[in-house]
Amino acid sequence: MHPSLKSLTTPRPTRRGFLTGSAGLILGMYLAPKARASVAEDGSAPNAFVRIAPDDTVTVLVKHIEIGQGANTGLPILVAEEMDADWSQMRAEQAPVDPSLYVNTAFGVQGTGGSTGLSNSYMTMRQAGAAARAMLVAAAAEQWGVPAGEITVSKGVVAHEGSGQSSGFGALAEAAAGMPVPENPALKDPAEFTLIGGEGVTRLDAETKSNGSAQFSIDVMRDGMQVVAMVHPPKFGATVASFDDSAALKIAGVNAVRQVPSGIAVSGANTYAAFKGRDAVIVQWDESGAETRSSDEIARTFAEAARKSAKVVEAEGDIDTALENSAQVIEADYLFPYLAHAALEPLDGVIELREDGAEVWAGEQIPTISRQTMGGVLGIESSTIEMHTMYAGGSFGRRATPDSHFAAELAHVAKAAGPGAYKLVYTRENEMQVGYYRPLTAHHLKAGLDADGNITGWLNTVANQSIIADTPFAMMMKDGLDPTAYEGSNDLPYDLPNSRLSWAQMQGGVPTLWWRSVGHTHTAYAVETFLDQVLQAAGRDPVEGRLALMREDRPRDAAVLQRVAEMAGWSGPGMGDSRMGVAVVRSFGSYVAQIAQVEDRGGMPHVTRVWCAIDCGLAVTPDVVRAQMEGGIGFGLGAILHDEITLGEGGRVEQANYDTYPMLRINEMPEIEVSILQSDADPTGVGEPGTPPIAPAVANAWRALTGKMPYRLPFARGAV
Structure with a gap:
């Protein structure tokens, strides 16, 4: 599906060959x-x-x-x-x-x-x-x-x-x-x-x-380079019907205004001119094929689907009979919003188009597909495109688009303009409103308990869009199932008899993408907060109850849970003005357990401390492991407290910058202690596994403190 490519970035080395220049x-x-x-x-x-x-x-x-x-x-x-x-x-x-x-x-x-x-x-x-x-x-x-x-x-x-x-x-x-x-x-x-x-x-x-000497894509300058700013449709799926560029072309430094498939490209002598020109273009949009539902309308549709029959992912025993015969049945519905990646450096890149090929500087996460895409747009062999992978100021999944939409747009800009050098730079508003969000997701869960408080059945239905369907990564799907949509709800570390996991694939016009830890961002929250409620109903301690349920073939899950309980001095959620909550999640091959300590400050949770235990196999660089855990905790915490992308009436995105999509403030960052378990196993991932447990750990602590459980995130929505 992805044929091997031969790069022209450097000559193919010989065993006796010297690099040009002083590299040796x-x-x-x-x-x-x-x-x-x-x-x-x-x-x-x-x-x-x-x-x-x-x-x-x-x-x-x-x-x-x-x-x-x-x-x-x-x-x-x-x-x-x-x-x-x-x-x-x-x-x-x-x-x-x-x-x-x-x-x-x-x-x-x-x-x-x-x-x-x-x-x-x-x-x-x-x-x-x-x-x-x-x-x-x-x-x-x-x-x-x-x-x-x-x-x-x-x-x-x-x-x-x-x-x-x-x-x-x-x-x-x-x-x-x-x-x-x-x-x-x-x-x-x-x-x-x-x-x-x-x-x-x-x-x-x-x-x-x-x-400041490190070179990012945004730092690249080429002789005669023009800066390009984009006017994108205000609704997903809308296209350009007509545009008036007369006012834009009167602005000093604006060189050209051109239509490309994704919108209107304004070229200027510098960034200021390009952005001013962009603001002056008047565009009439054809919205006949646009997504016009609000996010609340989409959410209702997804939530309804999660309560109906769906495609079975995995099942064991007879869940329907088990729930029917249970002494107590607990039920919950969860809703998770669209989330933007909001990395510090917005998407950007430079292309220099020549008669014999092209040269590109960009922070591309999947350069193989990006180069193939650009070659197709430009009508040239992809092997004639020399790509330089630059440092990128964050991604969290944003630069790994299966459809390479930014690379395609950069190529279209150059194709429309002809030979020359062009820097395409998204504004924060472009970045926030062009899409490619974590999918809006609904979960429906049920659990049964017998008279002694033992779990007799566990049901979970997930409804969301597929990230990989109809993309080059569709090969990851099996039997019509997208594993990234529900990962973390399946293959649980707990021994749960009579269980069933199902997935409802939803359709929608909002472009979706993996977001730091992908499916685990919502499945960890649903599974770990719901389990906490089930354990409470059974009269079990959150830590001891989890350990009692751990499968014998999952000792590493139990080990990180025991370690984090020792770190926090766990003897229960606590009393007084603060409470503790726990969660344990395996993702990307690594095992992470976290305990969060939470206070109530003005009706919102304030997290004072987080204890984190991780087993990532051999920790090659412990400092980096700790940094990734700390960063993942802060990233996830900011999202659950504040963030959501919403579509208003008619389908327009309502967030545009950090004022309406706020990042975690320094005074909100908790004190974090990380313990890395010693292991002889091969290294596993650390970039993402720190994020999933923080949300359920905080929510479980908040419920222990206030008796309230937010079933719809973020906390700032007022659902608590």
């Missing part, structure tokens, strides 16, 4: 996922992850975009560990767009998402570092005439104690490139790790992001 020698090798190594017959290296420069610096080509999650630190640590390099000599650079070399095996394309960055690259990057080390040692052994087994490598120095000879990596790099690539490079025993799992490793992007 490439140490190239091909390392398949299972450490199988080979070199093409022509002597070229079909993959290269490591560059060694004459000054001993080691640059790691990172195949995952750096959007704040620490990819440009975590992957180089893996290489440095196996090379026995000194951390001060390590560098990171985004890999060129070439899925035949840098594929994300979880997706089948080159891309970042789903918290797969580190887990997908863990063995590959270790093998790359181990192979590089072995080749450096082999080169030293040959030059010095000593046995390779007597050579040591420590902190970037290759040495032979017996002869007193030593060398940095740079002096050996050219000779090392001529050595055979190890078939199965020996990897370190984890007990020997000095960098992996270590504390206090400085992020490689920290300095440049702190001093």
